[in-house]
Amino acid sequence: MRIHRHIRIFCTHRILRPSRQQLLKLLLATLPGLAWAQSPADTATASPQPLSFAQVQQLIRERNPELSQARHEIGASEGAQLQSRLRPNPSLEYSQEDTRQGQRNLSWQLSQPLELGGKREARMAVADQGRSLAQLGLAIRSAELNALARRLFVDVQLAQAQYQLMQDSRSLALQAQDAAQRRVLAGKVSPVEETRAQLALASIELELAQAERALRQARQQLSLLWGDPLARFSTLEPLPAPVPTPLDEARLQARLAASPLLQRAQAELERRNAQLRLEQARRVPDPTLNVGIKRAEDMGRDLLLVGVSLPLPVLDRNQGQVQEAHSRRAQAQDALRAQQLGLESEVWQTRDKLNLALAALARLEAEMLPAASEAYAKARRGFELGKFSFLEVLDAQRTLFQTRQHWLRSRSEVWLQATELDRLLADQPLP
Structure with a gap:
């Protein structure tokens, strides 16, 4: 095993020769899972075909319990909406005076309450706004899950790219x-150079x-969105959407105005207005019409x-409920304003971060990556020709690896900020 040979060479330079059992313990302690770890495709029963983002969206839409919970909330609001349209039930009353035959008086009476003051209309308006809130809640949660799914x-x-990069490295x-071994065998460099290469x-x-x-952990985090802890897929197809381009203020302002987050705050204010109208209508007493024989x-x-x-209405004029409804409406107005200010602030900050990440990524791809690759290639050719030391090769190699990792992190930052915009604006729900 290559790792066994590397550690043995390292220990030999320190006048130390561990036994095979000691070496095995050292490997188990310092390199868990390196020699015996399965490849990413073997960690679970993987699908033979790459998983597309549309398939991920479908799995989440069908199996995510949070979306199911939001759909049940819509069903509950529809029940409340139906109930708000129903009128009060009539009541039937029977009474009897005296029990002696010939002296009895029997009465049958039908009573029907009559709602006045627009109570039914106000109650229906409250229920309608409740259903709108439930629908917006589903849209927002769907958009949040869509953004989270895209990020994951x-x-x-x-x-996967990092894993491939380390394989290339x-x-x-x-x-x-x-190259170092050939130079050592040719007697051109010290054996220390070969040891350095082995340690690298x-x-x-x-x-x-x-x-x-x-x-493996990233694959599991993604599959947990549809309730699969085993990540039963092999690889992923590339995202169909291109890398995001910088957003100008006009486009972003249009998306911000249509954000379901603001629409939900506005709907909550409308519901509080309807609730206030309902409580004010309840101050009007409802008569009951009685008809009987x-x-x-x-x-x-x-x-x-x-x-x-x-x-x-002498003692109870519903004054407490009216006062509460006034305060709740004022609270909803403040919440709407706070939502607008907070959302605008987060959106503009995220937009700036996205544009900065895009600029950094463009510079990496245009300048830094080609320069690092060329520097490593020149250092390696110079080492083989005896012009450079191996330390210079290692330094160029380390610079190339770090530049590639920086490029991967920059791509990650671009997509992270783009998905954060989608989460804030919530304008891309699951299809």
């Missing part, structure tokens, strides 16, 4: 090690194992009963 999707792709380190290779293999673990056996005839009952 990109995280998996970046983890390992290949470069193997080439550098082979061992370090890269450690980073390769870490990248593999990070890839009374059978007077002592007189041998039926009597028609007609009456009206009316509550007297």
Whole structure:
């Protein structure tokens, strides 16, 4: 095993020769899962076909429990909406005076409450706004999950790219090690140069194992969105959308004005207005119309009963509920204003971060990556020709690896800020 040979060489230079059992314990302690870890495709029963982002969206839409919870909330609001349209039930009353035959008076009476003051219309308005709030809640949660899915999707792709980068780095380190071995065998450099190359290779293999673990964790985080902790997919298809372009103020302002987050705050204010109108309508007493028949056996005839009952709003005029509704409406107005200010602030800050990340990514791709690749290639050719030391090759190699990792982090930052904009604006729900 290559790691075994690297550690043995390292220990030999320190006049130390551990036994095979001690070496195995050292490997188990310092390199967990490196020699025996499965490849990312073998961690679960993987799908043979790459998973597209549209398939991820479909899985989340069908299996995510939070979306199901939001849909049930809409169903509950529809029930409240139906109930608000129903009128009060009539009541039937029966009474009897005296129990002696020929002296009894029997009464049957039907009573119907009458809603006045626009109570029913105000109650229906409250229920309608409640349904609108439930629908907006589903749209917002759907957009948040869509943004989260896209971020995790990109995280998996970046983890895959990082894993591939470390594999490429390992290949470069193997080439550098082979070059150092040839130089040592030719007697042109000290054996210390070969040891340095071997230690550099061992370090890269450690980073390769870490990248593999990070890839497994990223895949699991994505699959948990649809309730699968085993990540039953092999690879991911590239996102269909291109890398985001800088957003100008006009486009961003238009998206901000249509944000469901602001619409939800506005709908909450409308619901509070409707609730206030309902509480004010409840101050008007509702009369009850009574119609019935009374059978007077002592007189041998039926009597028609007609009456009206009316509550007297002397003590309870619903003043407490009206005061609460006024305060709730003022609270909703403040919440809407706070939502507008907070959302605008976060959106503009995120826009600036996105534009900055795009500029950094463009510079990396146009200048830094080509320069680092060219510097490493020249250093390696110079080392093979005896013009440069191996330390210069290692320095150029380290610079190339760091530049590539910086490029990956810059791509991650671009997508992170883009998905954060989608989360804030909530204008891209699951299809």
